[in-house]
Amino acid sequence: MADQPFSLTRPDVSAASRPGHLPVIVTYLQMTAPPAHEPVRQPKGNLSLQRANPPTWSFYRYLYDTVGEPWLWHERRRMPRKELERSILDPLVEVWVLYVDGTPAGFAELDRRTSETDLSYFGLIPDFIGHKLGPWLLDSIIRKAWEGGAKKLLVNTCSFDHPKALPLYQSMGFVPIRHVAREVRDPRLDGVLPRSAGEHIPLAG
Template sequence: MKSEFWEVPEGQIAAVVTHLQMFERPAPRPMGRVDATLVPHAAPDLDWYRDLFMRVGGQDWMWFSRLGMNDAELAAILHRDDVHIYSVQKDGRDEGMLELDFRVSGECELGYFGLTSAMVGTGAGRWLMEQALDLAWAQPISRFHVHTCTLDSPQALPFYVRSGFQAYARQIEVADDPRKAGVLPMDSAPQLPII
């Protein structure tokens, strides 16, 4: 078996991206009671969204794509009728996010999905996925898809598979390190050294 290595230039990061999809709503998975509420946000405030995005994925998992957008770019996505934004609220505080993107006719992309560290391990992930599946398949779609990468939580990929998604493609993504670019704090994602 042969393997190859490719250099990642200084100041950049690389991730293996796995694309997953499903073509019908899987049977609901059993779960316990979760003390949280799913709240829709039509045309969400951009500062609110960036704060939640950062708390869910920026500090620990190097979510950065939305943080590098200016207000006009971000609003052009989030303020569309076919992009649905939800937060997971517990005790009056937003502790998770769900973004369903219906911009492609007949499809839904699970754009962003995650919880803050305060909710991890509480069963809220499974509950949130069941909410996502119900909301996505309530629309006239024939495909629901998502992608995750090695910069995300190592729990993400197996969680999506357990939820009924099947992997169908893999890519390598190379991007400027958002910490060096000033998009994320330098202490973000300490598991990935800055080179």
């Protein structure tokens, strides 16, 4: 029988098979050439995109925790400080911060430590969601990745993330290459995240 064509659409999430765990679908995407479209127009207002070079651990954790809490980002909350600092202080890791009127509004992280550049993290602080900043920020980071010598650009997103995340990546030129079904321990049950985090995701049973 011929192989089934790969679906660009994320599969449905099935129920968790283990108590205390959450089912999640992770979609991996890649971009193999710089974007062909015109740069996204910068939104109105006093915006700036600056590299934290390097970021302090506390400032990075503020960005990661504030941006990621609604979407259950938990991996780097669990990471020992020294291990996290080794990563974010590496000169091949770039943390770009979006400011609006001098206030941090979001960030993106490019990891160039391998031959394939990874857009490790990307997101907006909740107060700034819905102000049309995401497409401009993402487009700007993609261009910085290629201008900095990327040969291929990778990113992943999951079913915990904002529902517009996957379509946004695709609209910017990323192409899904695989979907992976996983189960993760609900970080709210272990106190890694507050129980109020990820309101759109029910607590694991």
